[in-house]
Amino acid sequence: MPHRTGLQGVVDDFGRPEVQHWTGLAYHEGPSASAPARTAVRRRQRIPAGVLPGPVVEEAPAEVRRLAALDGVVCAALAVDPRRWEPLYATLWEQGSRGTPGDRYEVLRLSQPERAALRRGRHW
Template sequence: MYAPIMIVMQYQLPLPSDYDVSTLRDRIPAIGARFDNLPGLGFKAFLLREQGVNGSPLNQYAPFYVWTDPAAAGAFLWDGASGGFTGVVGKYGRPAAQIWITGGYHRGAGFGAPVTHAVRVVTPVPADIDPAETATATRETVDKRLDEADLHSMTWAIDPRTWELLTFTMHTKRPDVSEGELYEVPYVSAPNETALQPA
């Protein structure tokens, strides 16, 4: 028997180089409260990058979602409800919403402490590699990392259109990063985190 399908979704919104990121940082908790009871949402991490901080080359707002119910993800994107994607389109224009099928979500040793940072790594799945091999290797990597003291949680997923592997880690303090994108996380809404499934 298979676990229910979970969907990862992210859209990345570049902000002007002279944008005052602190104003958005201050608004995010109020925005996040609107998602704290949203049905079908495992969690939403509010991600920020600020130009010149943590090595970021740009200002960026890049919300990251893991949905426990694909229908809820669809409703968020196109049912026009207040607080949904319609609000994003009205303020920022219509960004591309990246979608991955989630392989697993796992709590780390730091789960329960406030999240401060996140790291997103996207790597291609080589054309000559069976995706099942990539999934097995990723599960093994996840298992080896869950004891890291400052690791809150880890999500991995694959985009079967581009055949890219996504790993997304949330941390309770700033991690050392050798690859991927490092984000500040001012807020996490997690109304249905307990429904997220490991794989």
């Protein structure tokens, strides 16, 4: 049997994996930026068939800026899922998420070694 390395070994054992990725579009620190994050909220914005995604994505940075300004927010980010053309909002909260819509997660540990280097605002 030939030597298998890296991705070829994964493909041989499990088939070609579906790769999910998101392109970062915006990032903002919130009023609680120096506090540890305890709650994360992820919200996908579905774009119905027939609706042009460009205008929706163009307007999305204003929403992430609004989220970042809420009391208790550590930071907020915006990404787009190019597979589905869906904006994805991720917000970290110092405590609870104050009723914002989306999937909620308890943050047990947050690795953020390059957070200080993240460019603030819109990324295009």
